[in-house]
Amino acid sequence: MDEDFAAQRIKKLSLFEAVKNALFSSKKNKHKTLVDQFAYPIGGTGMVYDKMKTFIEQNGGKVLCSTPVKKVDAGENGATSIELMSGEVIPFDHIISSMPITHLVRNLPNVPTDVISAATDLKFRNTILVYLKVEGVDVFPDNWLYVHANDLQMGRITNFCNWVPEINQDEKSTIVVLEYWSYNEDEIWNSTDEELVTLGKKELRATGLIKDLEISQGHIIKIPKCYPVYGKGYKEPLQKVESYLSTINNLSVIGRYGSFKYNNQDHSILMGLLAADNIVNNQNHNLWEINTDYETYQETSTITASGLSVEE
Ligand SMILES: Cc1cc2nc3c(=O)[nH]c(=O)nc-3n(C[C@H](O)[C@H](O)[C@H](O)COP(=O)(O)OP(=O)(O)OC[C@H]3O[C@@H](n4cnc5c(N)ncnc54)[C@H](O)[C@@H]3O)c2cc1C
Structure with missing residues (x-):
């Protein structure tokens, strides 16, 4: 690494x-x-994005979900339109992309071969989330636990009831999630949901955390490409791709896999806000610099009883 x-x-x-x-x-x-301690929305992190969607719509904008983008079109005038997987082409004045940077580059017109080759060197890792419903409360006190055991394949266990108790809505059971990190070609990534639930149940039991409590249900979510891999020397190809994309007018790239940064949510949201500020207020924020200052990150806010407060 x-x-x-x-x-x-x-x-x-x-x-x-x-x-x-x-x-x-x-x-x-x-x-x-x-x-x-950390601050977390009472209804889960989706609340933040639901509120953003409502705000955008109330102000005349449109949010299209489940509408995959095939490619961004760019020419002498910079980025001009996007083409959806459905074939529909929609023109825009400015395009902000948060799709995987590798997908963006591969589908742009006339990209030099060395840039395509640099993009190919950027690798992503996938996550499998195995949600399990345990019939009991106060199962274990931690928010999450990293698991380092040769005989277990999972990497982390999260207990959502301990993030905010309200999330459990007084249920007499507990939802935990086990995470398995993998590449596309790994056997586990290609396992069926049934096989993964069986594996998760076996491994959770083996940790000893839930004693003999029943595991009544399981649910699988597979998230492709969610971890940009900071492999040794990754900055060199990334720099090449960054330099090339910076030459295309009216195109900004942001987000975890959009800009190949190991972002937390706040980084990704900040990138979006600054990209908007660049466009609307003609500012010149360098979006590539966000999430590179690891030392001072999170230094300026403190947790209070009602949420976060930012120190001036
Ligand atoms: C298991 C896990 C746990 C995490 N825990 C935390 C945490 O506790 N705290 C924290 O701050 N962060 C956490 N993160 C990180 C956080 O989820 C990311 O930083 C954040 O979601 C990144 O936001 P984003 O907008 O950059 O990308 P995403 O949230 O990944 O959004 C990108 C979107 O683009 C869509 N998309 C991709 N390709 C296309 C296409 N071609 N056309 C149209 N749409 C497309 C995807 O479907 C996706 O919805 C976690 C991540 C994972 C995977």
Whole structure:
């Protein structure tokens, strides 16, 4: 892996600091990687996007869901239109793309071969989410647990009831999700839903976390390409693709797989807001720079009883 991966995820956390935190935990001066509080919408993260959709529609905009885009058309005047998978072509003054950067580049007209080849070097990893309904409450106290065990294939377990209790709506059961990370060609990615639910049930039981509680239901969601892989040397091909895309007028790329950045949601939303500011207010924010400053990220906000407050 490239060192950027660790820089973003664990921000100069030393073994000494981790041990010190375990022995003498205090709320003050806590390392950012070891925070034990975070703000989360009561109805789940989808609330944020539903509100955005309503706001856009109330202001005369249109949001088209389940409408896949085949390609962006660009010529001497820069990006001018998009073509949907249905074949419909829609003209635009400016196009902001958050589709996988590799898909965007491969389908643009007249891309130099070295740029196509650079885009081919950028790899994404998939996630399989195995949701399981456990018949019991207060199953385990953590929000999520990373799993490092040779005999288990899952990488992380999340217990949503511990994010916000309201999400469970007083049910007497608990929804947990197990995550399995894989590439397209891996056997697990090509397993059926039934096989994956069986695997998830077996592995959750093997952790000992749910003791003998019944697992009554399972549900699978497969998310392709959701992790940009910060492999060693990934910046070189990315830089080449960035430079090429920067030459196309009226085209901005944003988002986790749109700009090949290991974004959290706030990064992706910020990219969208700054892209809009560039267009509407003729600003010149460099969107590629977002999510590169790993040290100061999240330094300026604190959690309060009612949500987040930003320190000036
Ligand atoms: C398992 C998991 C857990 C996570 N947990 C957290 C967390 O706790 N906190 C946090 O802040 N972030 C978390 N993230 C990261 C967060 O989900 C992403 O940072 C965020 O969703 C990125 O937003 P985005 O708009 O860039 O991309 P996405 O949310 O991936 O949106 C891109 C959209 O584009 C659509 N699309 C793709 N191709 C096309 C096409 N050709 N035409 C039309 N549409 C297309 C996709 O279907 C998708 O809906 C998590 C991610 C995963 C996978």
